[in-house]
Amino acid sequence: xLGDMSTEQTELTQTPLLKIWVPWAGGSTNQRRxxxxxxxxxxxxxxxxxxxxxxxxTYISKKLTRYLNWIGVPTQVFNxxxxxxxxxxxxxxxxxxxxxxxEAMNIRRAxxxxxxxxxxxYFAKEQxxxxxxDATNTTRxxxxxxxxxxxxxGYKVFFIExxxxxPEIIEANIxxxxxxxxxxxxxxxxxxxxxxxxxxxxxKTTYVSLDDESxxxxxxxxxxxxxxxxxxxxxxxxxxxxxxxxxxxxxxxPRSIYLSRHGESELNLLGRIGGDSGLSSQGKKYASTLSxxxxxxxxxxxxxxxxxxxxxxQTAEALGVAYEQWKALNEIDAGVCEEMTYEEIQENYxxxxxxxxQDKYRYRYPKGESYEDLVHRLEPVIMELERQENVLxxxxxxxxxxxxxxxxxxxxxxxxxLKCPLHTVLRLTPVAYGCKIEPFYLNIxxxxxxxxxxxxxxxxxxxxxxxxxxxxxx
Amino acid sequence: xxxxxxYGMEICMTNCxxxxxxxxxxxxxxTYISKKLTRYLNWIGVPTKEFNxxxxxxxxxxxxxxxxxxxxxxxEGLKIRKQCASAALNDVRQYLTEEGxxxxxxDATNTTRxxxxxxxxxxxxNGFKVFFVESxxxxxxxxxxxxxxxxxxxxxxxxxxTEQAVEDFMKRIKCYENSYQPLDxxxxxxxxxxxxxxxxxxxxxxxxxxxxxxxxxxxxxxxxxxPRSIYLCRHGESELNVRGRIGGDSGLTARGKEFARCLGQFMxxxxxxxxxxxxxxxxxxxQTAEALGVPYEQWKALNEIDAGVCEELMYEEIQQRYxxxxxxxxQDKYRYRYPKGESYEDLVQRLEPVIMELERQENVLxxxxxxxxxxxxxxxxxxxxxxxxxLKCPLHSVLKLTPVAYGCKVERISLKVxxxxxxxxxxxxxxxxxxxxxxxxxxxxxx
Numbered sequence: 001x002l003g004d005m006s007t008e009q010t011e012l013t014q015t016p017l018l019k020i021w022v023p024w025a026g027g028s029t030n031q032r033r034x035x036x037x038x039x040x041x042x043x044x045x046x047x048x049x050x051x052x053x054x055x056x057x058t059y060i061s062k063k064l065t066r067y068l069n070w071i072g073v074p075t076q077v078f079n080x081x082x083x084x085x086x087x088x089x090x091x092x093x094x095x096x097x098x099x100x101x102x103e104a105m106n107i108r109r110a111x112x113x114x115x116x117x118x119x120x121x122y123f124a125k126e127q128x129x130x131x132x133x134d135a136t137n138t139t140r141x142x143x144x145x146x147x148x149x150x151x152x153x154g155y156k157v158f159f160i161e162x163x164x165x166x167p168e169i170i171e172a173n174i175x176x177x178x179x180x181x182x183x184x185x186x187x188x189x190x191x192x193x194x195x196x197x198x199x200x201x202x203x204k205t206t207y208v209s210l211d212d213e214s215x216x217x218x219x220x221x222x223x224x225x226x227x228x229x230x231x232x233x234x235x236x237x238x239x240x241x242x243x244x245x246x247x248x249x250x251x252x253x254p255r256s257i258y259l260s261r262h263g264e265s266e267l268n269l270l271g272r273i274g275g276d277s278g279l280s281s282q283g284k285k286y287a288s289t290l291s292x293x294x295x296x297x298x299x300x301x302x303x304x305x306x307x308x309x310x311x312x313x314q315t316a317e318a319l320g321v322a323y324e325q326w327k328a329l330n331e332i333d334a335g336v337c338e339e340m341t342y343e344e345i346q347e348n349y350x351x352x353x354x355x356x357x358q359d360k361y362r363y364r365y366p367k368g369e370s371y372e373d374l375v376h377r378l379e380p381v382i383m384e385l386e387r388q389e390n391v392l393x394x395x396x397x398x399x400x401x402x403x404x405x406x407x408x409x410x411x412x413x414x415x416x417x418l419k420c421p422l423h424t425v426l427r428l429t430p431v432a433y434g435c436k437i438e439p440f441y442l443n444i445x446x447x448x449x450x451x452x453x454x455x456x457x458x459x460x461x462x463x464x465x466x467x468x469x470x471x472x473x474x
Numbered sequence: 475x476x477x478x479x480x481y482g483m484e485i486c487m488t489n490c491x492x493x494x495x496x497x498x499x500x501x502x503x504x505t506y507i508s509k510k511l512t513r514y515l516n517w518i519g520v521p522t523k524e525f526n527x528x529x530x531x532x533x534x535x536x537x538x539x540x541x542x543x544x545x546x547x548x549x550e551g552l553k554i555r556k557q558c559a560s561a562a563l564n565d566v567r568q569y570l571t572e573e574g575x576x577x578x579x580x581d582a583t584n585t586t587r588x589x590x591x592x593x594x595x596x597x598x599x600n601g602f603k604v605f606f607v608e609s610x611x612x613x614x615x616x617x618x619x620x621x622x623x624x625x626x627x628x629x630x631x632x633x634x635x636t637e638q639a640v641e642d643f644m645k646r647i648k649c650y651e652n653s654y655q656p657l658d659x660x661x662x663x664x665x666x667x668x669x670x671x672x673x674x675x676x677x678x679x680x681x682x683x684x685x686x687x688x689x690x691x692x693x694x695x696x697x698x699x700x701p702r703s704i705y706l707c708r709h710g711e712s713e714l715n716v717r718g719r720i721g722g723d724s725g726l727t728a729r730g731k732e733f734a735r736c737l738g739q740f741m742x743x744x745x746x747x748x749x750x751x752x753x754x755x756x757x758x759x760x761q762t763a764e765a766l767g768v769p770y771e772q773w774k775a776l777n778e779i780d781a782g783v784c785e786e787l788m789y790e791e792i793q794q795r796y797x798x799x800x801x802x803x804x805q806d807k808y809r810y811r812y813p814k815g816e817s818y819e820d821l822v823q824r825l826e827p828v829i830m831e832l833e834r835q836e837n838v839l840x841x842x843x844x845x846x847x848x849x850x851x852x853x854x855x856x857x858x859x860x861x862x863x864x865l866k867c868p869l870h871s872v873l874k875l876t877p878v879a880y881g882c883k884v885e886r887i888s889l890k891v892x893x894x895x896x897x898x899x900x901x902x903x904x905x906x907x908x909x910x911x912x913x914x915x916x917x918x919x920x921x
Contacts (some may be wrong), residue, residue: 012757020772021760033769034760230679235695239836243691248682328822373774387685
């Protein structure tokens with residue numbers, strides 16, 4: 001039913017930071033009807049992991065959480081094992097997990113309830129949108145408790161079950177993340193492996209998988225053998241659909257992702273931002289050095305991606321291999337500030353310049369983009385990077401910061417200030433629950449293009465204060 | 475020098491062509507899925523074509539008598555059907571190897587393992603990847619509805635009344651049931667497939683090989699058949715519109731505001747529960763939505779095409795300052811990219827998440843812009859890249875799109891508020907050496 005049809009036409013004003021058009025309040029506290037981004041879901045969502053130990057639940061929980069936070073959905077993991085470690089200061093052995101160990105059962109149940117309480121708090125008080133409940137949740141009883149809890153609170157529930165019976169994968173998991181767990185600090189690898197396998201056995205007797213018939217009303221995805229097969233049931237909304245798509249695109253095959261900027265450009269030398277200039281002579285040197293570096297890395301089946309901008313393409317050309325151009329990898333659009341120096345921006349748009357320093361992530365250049373917009377446009381790139389194996393991405397400063405923030409789980413506040421200097425390749429290799437990062441500076445001099453956040457971000461500041469952190473240029 | 479030019483959507487699509495093979499009893503939505511998927515893939519720039527074996531059969535056996543043709547013991551029938559399948563596969567091969575096709579959708583029941591094996595061998599011989607799409611449904615209501623919607627109107631039943639047609643078709647389905655071997659988790663574990671169960675309640679996805687298969691799975695998991703309507707319209711007439719200027723971020727004229735009011739009344743009369751309203755992040759669409767008095771969501775992806783250096787210029791000024799660019803645009807309006815701006819092709823890529831979400835949603839009103847609306851309309855009405863940039867999307871009229879049978883019914887509602895015309899037809903002379911007069915022949919009138 002549509003609301004008031006009054007003929008009053010509200011005037012609009014553009015918010016200074018985000019450049020979003022909103023009704024001119026004119027004094028009255030009228031509630032904005034126009035949300036500035038599409039709504040993924042209308043209630044908080046609990047993602048509930050299901051599966052025996054060493055099936056990748058924590059790996060999936062952390063990775064999924066990282067992805068959701070990066071695309072702007074506030075998400076947090078609640079790992080039951082951690083709650084248990086708080087409650088039971090030191091872990092003795094697998095006997096704690098025996099199904100007939102009543103005392104332990106009580107502790108574990110109490111931990112679960114605490115975790116649920118924290119989840120409720122996360123949604124109610126901390127503006128969380130998604131909570132990932134990372135635990136085995138292998139019995140129908142336990143899942144029933146969670147479902148009732150969620151129903152009472154009005155949360156949606158989506159289960160992710162990981163099923164794997166390949167003993168090699170399980171042992172590899174255990175060696176990669178379990179033997180180094182706090183539980184096994186005082187054991188050697190062999191002891192830890194042996195104990196953990198017994199731990200798994202404790203769960204097996206009571207494990208009831210999500211059932212096609214009895215659980216047909218639940219929303220869930222079952223992942224078989226690390227992704228060779230999926231069963232998806234009753235996806236309720238957009239966010240669940242995106243989660244399913246993401247889970248179906250990730251893999252665990254070892255590989256490396258190389259991130260680099262284009263070689264130094266003509267506009268870089270002049271301290272000008274944006275534009276579409278070619279490489280300087282140093283930049284060209286970098287391109288050929290990069291070519292040697294890549295060859296020395298002897299990478300199997302390397303894919304090379306660039307943007308549609310001249311400077312990344314020139315860099316790729318020097319490699320002498322096939323490459324693919326993505327418009328989505330183009331540098332952030334600085335709108336009216338394109339090709340200006342920071343000094344000129346300060347002179348022509350001092351307020352804009354200050355606002356950008358106040359909130360560099362959300363600030364949108366007039367007729368341009370924000371880092372937040374960039375993340376949105378880079379999402380398909382990240383999705384395809386997840387699908388791929390060895391890739392070299394030749395891109396730009398702001399773009400590289402966004403991609404790096406995804407892999408290294410950096411917050412929106414840190415992202416715009418990540419250091420991505422010219423002529424440096426970052427090699428990212430997934431390991432355990434995260435990403436190993438190795439920088440390779442290829443020893444070709446280049447200008448510095450990194451401008452730190454100045455101390456004074458007030459719109460009334462003096463030009464000198466604004467320009468204090470501008471790096472040198474011609 | 476080797477260089478791969480692509481939009482990021484064509485990665486891994488430049489390797490092997492893909493053969494999508496439908497599987498399922500009659501009236502399970504195979505043709506619906508085939509056509510819809512084909513439409514989507516073509517829209518995102520992947521040349522795709524469907525090959526419906528039923529059509530080949532109708533060519534071969536001019537007159538359909540009855541379900542008896544499909545009896546498993548009808549040797550003559552079986553022979554003809556096998557020939558038709560072969561003929562279709564032959565055309566598939568031609569399409570994928572000689573006509574630049576990237577994906578072929580082989581739409582038939584393919585209910586036996588034997589038939590699927592034949593197809594697999596065919597694909598292997600020709601270097602095609604295979605992806606099966608099986609639709610399994612036992613809900614009698616759904617099946618009955620399917621029959622009513624698309625079978626009764628089939629050429630097979632032009633000479634029957636409804637009851638006769640339904641009865642015959644049910645017997646036809648029976649002919650397939652006994653020999654139906656659904657794709658199996660274990661026996662078919664090496665195959666790549668998606669099994670769609672009960673119109674999307676559940677999916678089984680096995681061995682997705684590459685990017686295009688992943689995209690297809692995502693698409694299939696987002697579509698639904700719940701009846702609904704999508705309303706497309708542009709913002710009300712804007713200040714720059716009346717001055718014949720493109721792009722920019724201006725507000726509504728008085729007439730534009732009048733349109734917004736009428737739009738509010740019109741939507742109210744439509745009496746839709748749970749209507750979602752989407753706008754771009756540009757002032758003119760937001761002003762239009764504000765007049766509706768309901769919540770709306772702003773999508774940056776719905777912003778008008780970025781005309782780069784030509785932003786806020788009149789066509790006369792573009793001709794004066796960038797005559798070469800102006801001519802190039804007329805030569806290939808779909809692919810032409812404004813300097814420091816976008817092309818229609820870029821727009822389509824940017825709008826893909828909007829289309830995906832429109833598929834998930836039910837009743838939606840999208841208040842957008844001329845080029846954007848053309849792109850969205852082209853998706854729903856299956857228009858080619860050549861037609862798309864010239865689709866008529868005048869100001870102050872609403873298009874109501876309602877999915878029906880295999881396509882979309884369109885109702886154009888003009889809200890009777892005057893507005894300038896912003897539609898510039900392709901001029902006759904698109905040569906770079908043409909006169910200014912020739913270039914500006916089709917520019918609509920403005921202040």
